Structure formats: C-alpha cells, structure tokens
Amino acid sequence: MKPKVYVTRKLPESILQKLKRVCEVDMWEKEDVPVDRGILLDKVKHVDGLFCMLTDTIDKEVLRSGTHLKVVANLAVGYNNIDVDEATNRGIVVTNTPGVLTETTADLTFALLMATARRIVEASDYLKEGKWKSWSPMQLTGQDIYGATIGIIGMGRIAQALVKRTQGFDMNVLYYNRSRKKDLECDFNMTYTDLETLLRESDYVCILIPYRAEVHHLIGEKELALMKKNAILINTARGGIVDENALYSALKNRRIFGAGLDVFEEEPVPRNHPLLTLSNVVTLPHIGSSSETTRLKMAELVVENINLVLTGKSPLTPVNNP
Ligand code: GLV
Ligand code: GLV
Numbered sequence: 001m002k003p004k005v006y007v008t009r010k011l012p013e014s015i016l017q018k019l020k021r022v023c024e025v026d027m028w029e030k031e032d033v034p035v036d037r038g039i040l041l042d043k044v045k046h047v048d049g050l051f052c053m054l055t056d057t058i059d060k061e062v063l064r065s066g067t068h069l070k071v072v073a074n075l076a077v078g079y080n081n082i083d084v085d086e087a088t089n090r091g092i093v094v095t096n097t098p099g100v101l102t103e104t105t106a107d108l109t110f111a112l113l114m115a116t117a118r119r120i121v122e123a124s125d126y127l128k129e130g131k132w133k134s135w136s137p138m139q140l141t142g143q144d145i146y147g148a149t150i151g152i153i154g155m156g157r158i159a160q161a162l163v164k165r166t167q168g169f170d171m172n173v174l175y176y177n178r179s180r181k182k183d184l185e186c187d188f189n190m191t192y193t194d195l196e197t198l199l200r201e202s203d204y205v206c207i208l209i210p211y212r213a214e215v216h217h218l219i220g221e222k223e224l225a226l227m228k229k230n231a232i233l234i235n236t237a238r239g240g241i242v243d244e245n246a247l248y249s250a251l252k253n254r255r256i257f258g259a260g261l262d263v264f265e266e267e268p269v270p271r272n273h274p275l276l277t278l279s280n281v282v283t284l285p286h287i288g289s290s291s292e293t294t295r296l297k298m299a300e301l302v303v304e305n306i307n308l309v310l311t312g313k314s315p316l317t318p319v320n321n322p
Contacts, residue, residue, distance in 0.1 A: 003070075003310040005049040008035040008056050015299040022307050023049065041065050049073065049306045055267070058082040063090055071309035073302045074319075077101055077158075077289075078238060080211040084320050094319040095305035098157060100297040101289035106161035108262065108288045109236045113150075113204055116232050116260035116282045118142040143203065143230055143257060145169050151202030153195070153218075154209035154237070155181050162206060163188050174198045199226040204234060211238035221246040224256060231256045236288045239264040248274045251281055262288050 005019065007027040019025050026043060028035040034055040035043075044050060044066040052058060054076040063069065063086045072087060073095045087094045115121055119142045126132060126140065146169045152159045155177035163184070166173055173190035175181075176198045184190065195218075199205060205227065209215060219233065220243040227233070233256065235242055244265050250256050258280040264273075267286055275281055289298065305315040 003048040004046060004068075005051055005306060005310075006040075006043040006047045007051040008040065009053050009075075011051075011299060012296065015296065015303060018300065018303050019051070019306070023310065044069065048310055051075070051302055051306060052082075054078060054081050056081060058087075060086045063087055063092060066092070071095065071306055071315070073305045073309075073315075075298055075302050077105075078210055079319050080238060082319075088320045088322045091322045093309045093315060093322060095302070095309075095315045095317050096319050097298040097301045098317055100301055101294050102157045102161050104291045104294040105158045105236060105288040106165060108284075108290075109158070109162050109206060109208070109234060110165045112236065112260035112262060112282060112284065113206065113232065113234050114145060116234065116258045116280075117145050117204070119258075119280075121282050122279050143232065145171070145204075147171065148203040149174060149201055150204040150206060151175070151193075151198035153177075153198065153205065153207045155179075155184070156208065156210075158236075159206075159208040160184065162208065163190060174202055195223070196226060199223055200228075203228060203230060204232050206234045207237045207241055209237055209241065211240050216240050217243040217246075219243065219247070221249070224250040227256050229254075229256065233259040234261075235259070236262040239267065244273075244275060248278070251275070251278050254280075258282070260284075262286055 002024045005023040005025050007025060010029050010031045041062060044062055048068050049071045051073050058072055058081060060083055063083060069092050071093045072082060074082060075097060077096050077098045079094060079096045082094055084094050119140050123140045149172040150166050151174040152162060153176050155175050163173055173188060174193045175190055176193055176195045180192050218241050224246055247259060251259055260282045262284040263286055305317060308315045
C-alpha cells in the first residue's frame, strides 16, 4: 500500500503526477484560498505526509491530530508557520525549500528596491491616469541606486545573492547579522556593523532574515527614526519583522523616502490597510520566489523530500532532526 499524503493547495498537474507515482494523494482543490482549518484538522488524521504552504498554520493542534504523520513539507524556505519543536517531539520531520529560490528572490528584492527608488509604479500610474502634461525638470524625481549605501539585515543565502547584484551598481554594502562573514567581506568589500550604524548610514535597508519571535517588530518607531530622510526600506522576508503602524507614520510624515514591501503582518493585506493609501510605498503580494521555473523547482523539492522520508531515507532539506 502506498503512503498517504494530503496537499493543502491545488498543484500543477506535472507535480501532482510525480507525487502520485509514490503516494496516494488527497488535495485541497482551490488555487487561491487556503484549506479550511476544520478540513485540515480532519485530513491530517489519515495521512503519513503533509505537503503544505506558508499560509497554513501547522501548530500543536494540527500536529497532534496527525497521529500517523511522518513528514510536514513546506513549499517555502521560511517555516515560521510550523511549530517545529512540537514536530520534533513527535518524531515528525519538517522540510523547507532553501537554495532553489535564492536567486529568484534576490532578483525580486533588487527589482523592488529599484522600483521604489525610481518611483516606477507611481510614475506608470501617473502616465496611465492622464496626469502627464509635459516633461518637467523635477518631475517624479527619485533616489540614485548606483554608488549608494545598502544595509542588509541578515547574511544568509538570499542576502549573499543580493550582494552580488549590488556590485554592478557600485554600491557600498553594510550588513548586520548574528555571525560575521569575514570571507565575504574580502570578496565583496562589505562592512559588518551593528544595527544602529546600519540604520543611520544606509540609503537602502533590506531585511533578509527569517522570522522568529525575537525579531518581531525589529524595525519599529525608534529604528525608523534613525534612518536617513532619503532612505528606503525593503522587506522581502516576513511582515512581522516591521511594525507597520510605525512604518506608516514614517512614510506619511516623509521621515523616510519610501518602502518596498513584498510581505505584510497580515496576508492578504486588508483592503483598507493605511499603507495602501500612500504613494511612496510599493506593495507586492508576497511574490519573492514567484518565477515559473523556481516555483516548479520548489514543488519538486517538496515532492522529493516527502518521498525520501516516506521511504525511510533522509530528506534533502530538513529543518529538524527528530
Ligand atoms: C516565501 O516567503 C518563502 O519563505 O519561501
Ligand atoms: C534563505 O534561503 C536565506 O538563507 O536567506
């Protein structure tokens, strides 16, 4: 008998076929809506594996219901949606999708930085809305990217890929991270600083750390107040790292120049969210890793991780080691 797996979102057919070769698959059939909590709690009772999304909260209740569960495989590099300690205690392997999404997410981070600096979205709307009367000297002036100072919070895989992108723009790189990366400092001429120095000196502040309780609202009123008046905040990590109320005031009062956000404290962002009323913020619906190639690679990695665990082998990209 094949092991059973529940998939919490409709998958592309090619991925589903791969999974079906080795598992009996049951799947939530909707593409744009997360699985209903009650259904998840019921489905998990009967399966050996869970193929889940960052939109699913895999907490103690879910893990306790999964009495046969051997693997929880997340279609994301971040896994703050999963209670990993509880999974470990229950002997359940948790996996994520690092590596395959690194370059794509670094691309999007840099794209968001450029879009915010040069007011690309605002300028495009300006034209489409018929506001463009003439070329004019100080029209839609933004911030320069070349030669500017970028401060990166975190220096993991995606941050390192971002550093490579900054080199073509002759940017000066500062970084703040739990551990210092001396080898990279030589390769890329970047400087290790404390958070306060990074905030004071950077023209661009990019957040690229995983979310944990300790970094909740790491960037709040006090931190935003340290930033330069021309500075731009870019967040492609997790929304909870930034205090959105504080960010809203800083942007509204033009204490900083702008923000580019791919992630939010609450996703999807409520339609009446105050940040959505500001012209100096570029907002994206959490699409950091969203290229066709990369999303398929991520899904294939999830399938491989599930297969490996359910055939008694070690997964490629485990998060824990129960
Ligand atoms: C997306 O946010 C991911 O963690 O992969
Ligand atoms: C994620 O892959 C990171 O280390 O930034």
